[in-house]
Amino acid sequence: MNATILDDLRAALPQLSLLTEAADLEHYGRDWTRRWTPAPLAIALPTTVEEIAAIVRWAREHKIALVPSGGRTGLSGGAVAANGELVLSLEKMRSTLEYDPVDRLLTVQAGMALETLRSIAAGHGLQYPVDFAARGSASIGGTVATNAGGIQVLRHGNTREWIAGLTVVDGRGEVLRLNRGLVKNSSGYDLRHLFVASEGTLGVIAEVTVRLADRDPPASTVLFALPSFAAIMPVFAALRDRLRLQSFEFFDACALKHVLHAGAHAPFDQPYPYYAIADVDADEAGLLEVFEACVNEGRVEDGLIAASDAQASALWRLREGITESLAPHTPYKNDVVVRTPRMPAFLAEAQSLLGAAYPDFEVAWFGHIGDGNLHINILKPAALSQADFVQACERATKLLSECLQRHGGSISAEHGIGLVKKPYLHQTRSDAEIAAMRGIKAVFDPDGIMNPGKVFD
Amino acid sequence: MNATILDDLRAALPQLSLLTEAADLEHYGRDWTRRWTPAPLAIALPTTVEEIAAIVRWAREHKIALVPSGGRTGLSGGAVAANGELVLSLEKMRSTLEYDPVDRLLTVQAGMALETLRSIAAGHGLQYPVDFAARGSASIGGTVATNAGGIQVLRHGNTREWIAGLTVVDGRGEVLRLNRGLVKNSSGYDLRHLFVASEGTLGVIAEVTVRLADRDPPASTVLFALPSFAAIMPVFAALRDRLRLQSFEFFDACALKHVLHAGAHAPFDQPYPYYAIADVDADEAGLLEVFEACVNEGRVEDGLIAASDAQASALWRLREGITESLAPHTPYKNDVVVRTPRMPAFLAEAQSLLGAAYPDFEVAWFGHIGDGNLHINILKPAALSQADFVQACERATKLLSECLQRHGGSISAEHGIGLVKKPYLHQTRSDAEIAAMRGIKAVFDPDGIMNPGKVFD
Structure with missing residues (x-):
C-alpha cells in the first residue's frame, strides 16, 4: 500500500528525487538527539517551492505525515521521523535567490547552510550575525524553525530579529510569501513571526530573506578564571556596564576537562571552578581596568587577553568545542x-x-x-x-x-521543544496558550500532517 | 434592554467606572480619523487585569462588541466605536509595575502615554527608542496594537522589536502572560508577536514589558534642500554609507508651506521642491564632506547644520509639525x-x-x-x-x-488597517493569508466580540 502511495507521488512529480534505501531512511530519519529509531516512509528532495506544494497536496490526500528536514543538527528531536513519515529534505534547495545592496536583504533557499549564508554576507562586506558551532551543517530554514540563538545573541538578538521575509508552504498546501522584506508593515497579523520557532508544525519554510548588518568592530578576546558560580553575573555586569560587549559565555571545570581531553590546550597552569570568555570591542586599556577591578573584588582568579587572532581562536575553541567533546558521553x-x-x-x-x-x-x-x-x-x-x-x-x-x-x-x-521537551511544555506555557497553539495549528494544518507529535500532541 | 445589560455589568463589577453621558460617548467613540459618527453603548474604565477579564466575560455572555481604547491618536479608525460597542478604555491603567536595572526591562500598564514611558526610561539613564509626534497622547498599548513606527525606526526598528512581554486578555476572557521578558524562548508559537499589530481584534493589551536601550550618542542635525524627488534616495545612501545615521526624514514644499503658515520659521531664503532632515552621530567634518559631495553631484541645493540644541529642535519642528499643520484641511x-x-x-x-x-x-x-x-x-x-x-x-x-x-x-x-484601509487589505495580503488571519481570530475570539469590523470582516 505504501508503494502505491509513493507511486502516486512519483506520477505527480516525475522529476522528484525520492529515496527509499534503508541507509537513506536511517540517515535522514534522525537528528543529533539519537534517541529515536528512524523509520520514515521515504525521503523526498524537492528543488522548487512548487514541488513542495505538490508534495503537501499529495500528503493531504493520502494522510501522510511530513517531517521538514534541514541539516538535522537539532537537539530536541524536531526533525526525527520515526513513524512512517515522508521526510521532506531541503538539501537540494541551497541557492542564493537575490541580493540587493540598497536595503541589504539576502534571499536564499532554506536548505542553505548557515556557514554558507555567513560567507555570502562577508563577501558583500557585511555580516549575518547569527552564529553557533553547528554552522557548517545547520540549514538556514532549520535556524528559523527553531529561532536559533547562539553566541552573538547578546549583541545581535536571535534569528527572529533578522528575518525580513519568509516563503512557506503551509499544511493547507498554500504558498505564503510573508512580509516580503518590508521594514515596516502594519497590515494585519504578522504570520512570519508565527512560523519562526514553529518547528515544522505549521508548514515548510522554503525561502528565507534575511537582513545583513555592518560588521562588528575588531574585538579583544578575554578569558577569565572564576572562583565560583556566584562570580559570573557580577563579572558579566562589570564588563557590560564599562565596555561594549560582543559576546559573553561561560563554562565550568567539567566542560573544560572534556575539551582538553579532546585535544585542546589548557589555558592556565591550574584548573579553576568556572571560566568566562568574552569578546569586547578592541579597547585594551579599559579591559585591563575592568579585569583589575574584578581581581581586586575577588571575582576573578586569573585571566588571558588574546594577543593575536590565532590566540583568540584557540580561546574560543575551549567554548565551541564543548558540545562535540561531550558527544561520546x-x-x-x-x-x-x-x-x-x-x-x-x-x-x-x-x-x-x-x-x-x-x-x-x-x-x-x-x-x-x-x-x-x-x-x-x-x-x-x-x-x-x-x-x-x-x-x-x-x-x-x-x-x-x-x-x-x-x-x-x-x-x-x-x-526548541520537539519531542524531547514536549512533556514539560505545560510548565513554560499556560493551558490557555497551548490551547491557542493547537487552534493555530488547525488553521494552517487542518489535516494534522505537518510534523505531528512535535511540540504538542 | 441595553440598560439591563449594563446593569449586569455594574452588578458584576460594582467598582467599575462606567460612563454613558453623550459627551463621553462622543469623546471616547472616535479617534483622529474623524470620519465616523461615534455611537458606543458606554465607556468602561477598568483599573486591573482582572476587571478587564470580567468585562470580556460579560461581553461574551451578552454578545456585546468591545473596542479597546488608548489615546485614540490612531489614523486608521482602529479605535472607532460607531455601532453600539462598549469602549474599554485603558485610561485609568497608566502606572509603572516594575523596573529591573539588571536586564533593563520596564513593565507598565498599557494606558501609559508613550511620552511618560520615554521619560521614565530617561530617568534610568536609558531610552525607549520608539518616538513620534503624538507621543503625549498615544498609549503604549496602542503603539503595540498598531506596531507603531515613527522617526527612529531607521536605527532602532519598530515597536515590535522592543516588546519583551505582554499581558493580554484575549476574546475568550483568558489572561495570557506572553514571553514574560525572556531574551530567548523557543517554546512553541510566539503569541506575543501575534498580538503586536492586531489592532484590538484578538484581545485587550493590558500590560507591556519593554526593553530599554543605551542612549544614542550626541547627534548633529542637518537639513538639506533638494532639487528633485530623484535626489532623495541618493542623498540618503550617501549619508548612510559614510556616516552613522540616527534618522532620515523628508518632506516636500507643500508640507513646508503649511508648517510655515502655522508659525514656523523658513529655513532658507527661497523655497525648494524637497527637503531632507537627518540626525547623524556628531562628527561634523565627515558630515561636511558628504554635504559637499552631494552639492557637487547636483543633488543638494542648500543645507543647514544646527549649531545648538535649540536650532536642532527648530529644524525638527519643520518635520514634526506637518501633521498638525495639515489637520485643518x-x-x-x-x-x-x-x-x-x-x-x-x-x-x-x-x-x-x-x-x-x-x-x-x-x-x-x-x-x-x-x-x-x-x-x-x-x-x-x-x-x-x-x-x-x-x-x-x-x-x-x-x-x-x-x-x-x-x-x-x-x-x-x-x-494599521482599521476601518480606513480595510477595503485594500487584499492587495497587500493574499487570500490565503487573510483566510489564515480569520482562522486565528476565531481561535482567540470565538464569539467575534473583539473590535469587530476592523482589519477584515
Missing part, C-alpha cells in the same frame, strides 16, 4: 533560560536540585548566560544503559521545569 | 511602504498616478523614506464636501494600492 541536554535578574536565585536552586538528583553523574554547565540561557549537560556513566540514564534524567528534568516555572523561565531557550 | 492620509530599492520606480509611478487622479488637489508628501515609508496626504479643497472628497480619494487609493501590489509594498506601514 551521549549527554542529556537541558537548554534553559530565565530573566538575568532571576539567574542567581535560579542557579542556587537548580544546582542544589541537580546535585541531589545526580549525586553520581557528571554534569557540565555552560552557555550564554548574558542572555539568561544555560546549557546543563548530564553525562551518561559508561556502565548505565541509555534507557535507565534517560529515565533518571527525565525525573530530574521534571523538577527542573517546576523550578523554572517558579522563576518565570522557559524549558527551551534556543533548541 | 482634514487630509486623506496614505501610509505606504515599499522596499527601498523599489522606491524610485514606485515613486515615479505613484506621482504620475496621483497627479492624474488629483489634478486640482494639494498633495503633501513626507515621511521616513529611509525605511521605505511614505506619507501621502491629500488636502481637502475648502469648497468640496467631506463625502465627495473621501469618495474621490478612495478612487485614487484603489489605484495606489494596485500600484503598491505591483511593487511588493504594503498599504499600511505604521498606522
